[in-house]
Amino acid sequence: MTRSQDVLETNASTPLKASEDSPLPSATLGGEQRRSLEQITLLLFITVPFLALVAAVPLAWGWGVSWLDLGLLVGMYYVGCHGITIGFHRYFTHGSFKAKRPLRIALAVMGSLAVEGPLVRWVADHRKHHKFSDAEGDPHSPWRYGESVPALLKGLWWAHMGWMFDEEQTPQHKYAPDLIKDPAIRAVSRQFVLWTVVSLALPPLVGGLVTMSWQGALTAFFWGSLVRVALLHHVTWSINSICHAAGKRPFQSRDKSGNVWWLAVLSCGESWHNLHHADPTCARHGVERGQLDSSARIIRWFEKAGWAYDVRWPKRDRIDARRKEQPADAA
Template sequence: MTIQADEARPQAADVTVVPLSATMGGERQGLAERITLGLFIALPFAALVAAVPVAWGWGLSWLDLALATAMYFLTCHGITIGYHRYFTHGSFKPNRGLKAALAIAGSMAVEGPLVRWVADHRKHHRFSDKEGDPHSPWRYGESVPALLKGLWWAHMGWLFDEEQTSQVKYAPDLVNDPVIRRISRLFWLWTTLSLALPPLVGGLVTLSWHGALTAFFWGSLVRVALLHHVTWSINSICHAVGERPFKSRDRSGNVWWLAVLSCGESWHNLHHADPTSARHGVLRGQVDSSARLIRWFELAGWARDVRWPSTQRIAARRAG
């Protein structure tokens, strides 16, 4: 199947490939990694479920809320601007410092090593909602039971699939970049930093273990769980429901109520109609904080060659 120019970064034919892996453990996901992955999903989610009764008790303060909010949007934009719009689709060209910062901020979202994430997403675009898509909700068919099963698969079930996307095939440019390869392999370090920062700040500000504990609960566990499920909702919900004002080869839709928490990613129909666009929310009233930050990076001289969609380009992709 031929990949369109707007849908992915260079494939193996365009880049000299060396037999390296940017993920510790190589291309295949082992039992220990699957167990670890399960814990990272289950424990933060359990914390999120427990959040409401805890909030009415003794464990929530303005400091906890501020830390959770700041860490959420820092790491969310690391995913949306870094992992997605830059590393996967090349929507702009950052300077060296911004490139490394985006790689680390995205890694702190605890959604997996950078190169593996990019490889999975490029494969998703190649086969979007067709056989070969790693996480299509239409995997099992279109009946209600099949769709419910597919939504579970697209949301988080696919993460446990032993069949891993080839990083050499789908992300050779990143595998061959020594700095990015090293950042990707140090995923464990950025995960530790991400989880440790809130309790460190909370403990120092309050000078108490209690402050460190509540900051860890809200700023680490609850924040990670919420961001995970918002991100996974782009794979599941945004490929099952939503408005489709633009022409695309799949069932990607715009889901407005996820726009703020997803930092603009839930304007998903335009993204699949024009994958390299730096802005996803292109219509009036569509909030896209990731595009706003990219614009600020451009004004500061930190980013160049930004692929802003022109009026003509948007009109050409309108459905009907």
């Protein structure tokens, strides 16, 4: 068992040791505290795309959106979304499968294009979330302030995005030592600013070249960059907030994770969140019949191509052992 897997299986009530507050090696991107400049930058990356997302509704209603811009939005959205769900989450965080070296690096880059933070920090935060899920120490539980309606509303805001402005950060050397030791992955994580620029610049570059106009580049930037980033951010954050406050819970887990069906397509299968917390290393989250999980489907394609192996697919006895009620057919 690897050290990262040890972290996932440690009891949620175990307190962090004082030694875990020591500084990270300088080779990793980001420290243990967010500086003022980083917080301001983070605020801009949240508010500017969000304003674009709000403006997109009347713009689409009044002037419409071109097929090129729509294609760039959808294409870039699902590249980044699957980079997060397959790469950052199921592979790097939980080890749901093993990957050949080229796929490993490609997934690191794809996830970085989602503009959700450096890989090492993302993984460290999520591993800590699983260790303390919906208990004291969880970086983004919506139950942080209590279970009353006012407390839950405040907690939902915290879980959705407020936690990202917290100065105290997850110790990366404690929760992601395997990634820090990998020079290529460490480099991708440190190059987060570069991949952010690539992610935002690619749609206007394509839009400008296809239309041979500045207007084409501008509309592509609006839809393919700003609106796409905002939509992906809020869908991802909804897994932290909505999926830990609502939804069905057919499986036994030590937290309040639930399945939210209407987020399944946009989240690439991540919103089947109850099974994930009941069995974190499972490569498929939507295990019931009819539960769409595009991330699991793509992992299957990777496996058939020989790029991924030792995939932890759901097994009936393992699923039934975690079920609260009588067993039902698994997908």
